[in-house]
Amino acid sequence: MTHAKEETTFDQSTVDRAQAIIARYPQSRSALLPMLHLVQSVEGYVSQDGIRFCAGQLDLAEAEVSAVATFYTMYKRRPCGEHLVSVCTNTLCAALGGDDIYATLKSHLGVGHEETAGEPGTPGSITLEHAECLAACDLGPVLQVNYEFYDNQTPDKALGLVKALQSGEKPAPTRGAPLTDFKQAELQLAGFFEGRDSDLDGPSAAPETLRGAQIAKDRGWDAPKMPANAEFPALPEKK
Amino acid sequence: MANPLTPVLTTRWTEPKSWTIETYERTGGYTALPKALKAHPDQLIQQCKDSGLRGRGGAGFPTGMKWGFIPQGDGKPHYLVINADEGEPGTCKDIPLMMADPHSLIEGVIITSYAIRANFAAIYVRGEVLHCIRRLNAAVREAYAKGYLGKDILGSGFDLDVVIHAGAGAYICGEETALLDSLEGRRGQPRLKPPFPATSGLYASPTVVNNVETIASVPFIVNGGSDWFREMGRDRSPGPKIYSLSGHVTNPGQYEAPMGTTLRQLLDMAGGMKDGIPLKFWTPGGSSTPLFTAEHLDVPLDFEGAAEAGSMLGTTALQIFNETVSVPWAVMKWTEFYKHESCGKCTPCREGTYWLVQILQRMVAGNGTASDIDTLLDVCDNILGRSFCALGDGAVSPITSGIKYFKDEFLALCDTNSKVLAGANA
């Protein structure tokens, strides 16, 4: 069913991408989460227009889209800065200094959770948030910039990083691809990676990650040897 | 007797560019797939049952049995969904696995899909791990290009499409039915069971939901056989397991060892406690598993061992805290997490975590009373086993186990009404 066309800031390429997302799934509604990431790649947050856009693409009621958009923490209600800085303050990272890192950045930027220092979207603008566990506990305390990992942080290191970001630098993550910005990261989360093959080579193997494997290698410990020709069990009889 | 460390899943991680299909194939990757495609799907299910592989996402459900629940010949599409929504505090094994060796997961996905007769599989990855999502997407593209995915895989007549699905920040989506709702584009709130996903999962069709580490094990089991797999670990909890050591240890990291390895053994390999400060408390498998203390250093960390000692194996996420850390403070922080992540569907979890946080914050601020401890325990009792899903149960674990082992510390906060012990002093 078509309705009166509404004003939108989303161009044809975004519509094409939205349709490409829908095509990935057996049922269209599955495209909603990636599509909201796509909306953020355009607007830097999920605006009311973005909600309308998704509802229109998926033939959903706007309330249904709002219900989803407000459930997940990665969908932002207000425009984000060029960079999103997420500091893990869950228990373990906090105990190792995460709370101090967050406090340091908060005081430096003069903003609180999900607030932006600088004009959102302009170079050097930073949105700060405290995050729940980021699944990098062996590398804690960790923080992320645009969802790339900066491991084994201290308040000083983090402060240096944020100052660099503010001055337009893009220090490399310890694990992840060279930094772009929040919107570019959201585009990749929506599943669009064109022209960014080199991102794959961004580092991932921290010493901690490889610790066990390396010790095993060093000490000559390996798993039991596999038999040359492991057989499958007989086909079970039908019950 | 297996070695103290048995790298299987982690064995390729030290290879240069370990994530590429070239490295994977050079190191024996995609050799299980052609074998599997020549077998009958039911043989694969039987082999998985024989191997004793149990789910690595925390609950330890026998994987082969789960596959066997999928009704066959029912005329409905079947789906495989990989739970890669790793978010349980302390848990950090699946993300490095997918970053370092995504093809082992993809190959496992293809074999498993073939076994359960699924032609569409989704890997639901938490959204905050972009680099991992990047590598998985690339791996899927490579696998398509090589004919391991798509139509008529390796001439077997079997078709499979795989999509990498980025989540958007919700711990609850690690609960399998919440994950399915989320994958269907809804709020990630758990579904009523029954019907179970095996009969009515994704799009109300039969669906297997398995953890990353579980499915990445499948190619190895196909190549090595079930007996080989059982050479590691213990009878009811066989196989290797990635133990993730974090916190106050000298060398935190990922250690893949046979099931049943103890923290003492792991600490030994990890260089002991950091700076020699003694161990105070630890989680065997993430924050939802009741705390252990130094008393539990020799508990065999497998499903039975952890349960017998009053906790759970969970995700073998060993968060290790030394004596500088206040237990009430740590418990408060975890409770804040559960409150933030409670989906809101059911009363006990939604309202209970809201209440518990406030009591704990007040206590840690030095304004608690001894009766608050009774209230905490009673509210926990009204949440445990009363909430809709296991999130509520997990939320009370730190509190009840914290009070069980460290009640004096909670009482001390009330006695002195001071903040002396509060906070991390690391």
Add this chain to the structure above:
Amino acid sequence: MTIAPDKPTAEVAVPEGHVKLIIDGVEVIAPKGELLIRTAERLGTVIPRFCDHPLLEPAGACRQCLVEVEMGGRPMPKPQASCTMTVADGMVVKTQLTSPVADKAQQGVMELLLINHPLDCPICDKGGECPLQNQAIAHGRSDSRFHEHKRTFPKPINISTQVLLDRERCVLCQRCTRFSAQIAGDPFIELLERGAQQQIGTAQEKPFQSYFSGNTIQICPVGALTSAAYRFRARPFDLVSTPSVCEHCSSGCAERTDWRRGKVQRKLAGDDPQVNEEWICDKGRFAFRYATTADRIKRPLVRDEETGELRESSWTEALQVAAAGLAAARDANGVGVLTGGRLTVEDAYAYSKFARIALRTNDIDFRARPHSAEELEFLSGTTVFTDPDNGVTFQGIEKAPAALLVAFEPEEEAPIVFLRLRKAARKGTKVFHLGQFTTPAVEKTLGTLLACVPGAEANALNALPEHASDVVDLLGKPGAVILVGERAAEIPGAFTAVAKLAERTGAKVAWIPRRAGERGALAVGAVPNLLPGGRHVANASARTEVERTWGVEEGTIPATPGRDTTGILEAAANGELSGLVVGGVDPFDLPDPALAEKALAQAGFIVSLELRPSAVTAHAHVVLPIAPAVEKAGSYLNWEGRRREFGTTLEGTGALPDCRVLDTLAVEMDADLFTQTPAASAADLARLGEGASSGSSLNVAAPLQSPAGAGKAVLATWHRLIGNGSLQVDEPHLAGTARPVVAKVSETTAQQFGLESGGYVTVATERGAITLPVETDDLPEGVIWLPTNSGDVTVRATLGAGHGSIVSVSGGKS
């Protein structure tokens, strides 16, 4: 259901499809699949609950109904939600009555529900009838251990002009969102946010525009949802509740009317599984102030000979003047009777009998809307003889393999039929809509649109075997139904085609008019060709039977069918009739309001029975005030042919039902109706019993369609549920939930006429023009749709047009 005696003397046999279990030590036999909470309830044990609702899918969200369960001798480790767990053989259940664990679990959940609940019961509309309040008193703690900060929200939010939401009172049971998504299909309210911040809400600038929104207020187990109409108006314990039947559409929903000091405060849905289950539409719930408007006519009025104005008079004078005038008119060229479609059976019967014995005419017609001879032939040959035993029913729709809707807009015209269709569709019934575009109802009944140009419906039906044999095949399955709406009367050949299709497939046909009184009026002979009980006036023995039962002289009833509504109006306009008796008829609902105006102006003598001043009273010589539904007893015959009786809600207002007024008037004219009261009228009617069908001979050919011509389009039009209806006056909050007033055309047609979606269109006939916003939709080409009577759009009054008319279309404002 069977409840075993306390001490079973012998082993109770478990019937097929049932299981045996023990609840609190009592052995119970329950049907498989029954939820524990219901089984316990049948046993007399009420387990507290909030999210559970018998007509909604189980949610298990509030966790208030936890019980202990043992299966196969093994206790389940956790208490189970009895609203989600089904009974099983050998199950042992302990509720709060016998299980300390269940009791503590329930108390614990109650305490958690209350920690964030405000203590505003004294000012809350729900206070006194609040499940939370009641259950907190019954099952909760007497003190609170919660010393922290309560969650607060700015209050309240208008989620529509009618519904307000106080979020801090909400217990997030999701009954409202589940109702809207599952039952109504209007997912415009949703859960927003997460965890402790989770709340009900709408999308920004997208209010809760559902025709069924009021049901969410009724099923809200706390005072979170309230209506603008009722908020802060009354306390439940100060209200008197009277069972009633809705007077708006032809469904005849069971309602409960709550009133105080002679004034209705609110209406609630009654529980009637055969008809409306537990739901009503917002019009039925909120539109009742028409009876208390400031201009309500309470005294008889007589037109003053000197001033020409109506003046108040005594009943005696008014009745004498009316009787004398009518007698003179009868004896001149005769009197026609227009009854309107809103009468009770008892009142319509009085008109029917009044026409025959006081006015000695068959010139009577209830159809105050477009009508046709073909329609009358269908109604009098077929519909009048259907009833719930032999015809289509609500429950029959639910079981139908397929339903074909012909010229019928269920959501707009009979909303409860729509809900039943949606329920059926969700269980597998295939629904086909023969109409003009994919309306929300098509989508929400998971339906298939069979689109055609207005007026071409008969052709489309005749072509079904050729073009849509699957539809015909489905209609051939036992239980299939065809539902025909009121605008079929505007479509030549439609009834003929429906009858043919029904004959071919064996599908049952139901005629579903819009108004509450139409089926009843048909049954009692308020039509030109029928006497009460479906007896044809041309049938001499039927006439004799009626005359004998009525105790009137043989030959009193004219032997030939009378004029229909248009015929009566034409006759009055050109002097062939000398007088008119008019019930609740709005001339602007008639197919040709100009003709009606002329007839009213020309008629020698007019008696109007009315509630409020109207275009009819403006011309009437005598106006006799009558009682609105709430001030009288009676019954409606709903579209199923089911009698829906109701008693007087507001006693002693002095207002008289039409049957009483006509009875007295007849006495003045030396005729005895024996309809002094609704009960007397019903008894008199019952003495007549049913007549026999003389069959119908429908053979109206489907017309050939000719192109509309340059600059012209074919008009599609029907009424919306919430619009300018005369029973919706004085309800601004309800009016605010009406659907936007727009015209609809296809994209191609829009281009052809140079229309822009979101811009304006002007639709015109020789009579007048209407300008309104236009939207594109999936209509056939060359067709434009307008709501018949919404806002400024009054198709009949302004254009003198109807469904299938040719209209001029131009872009922009004229």
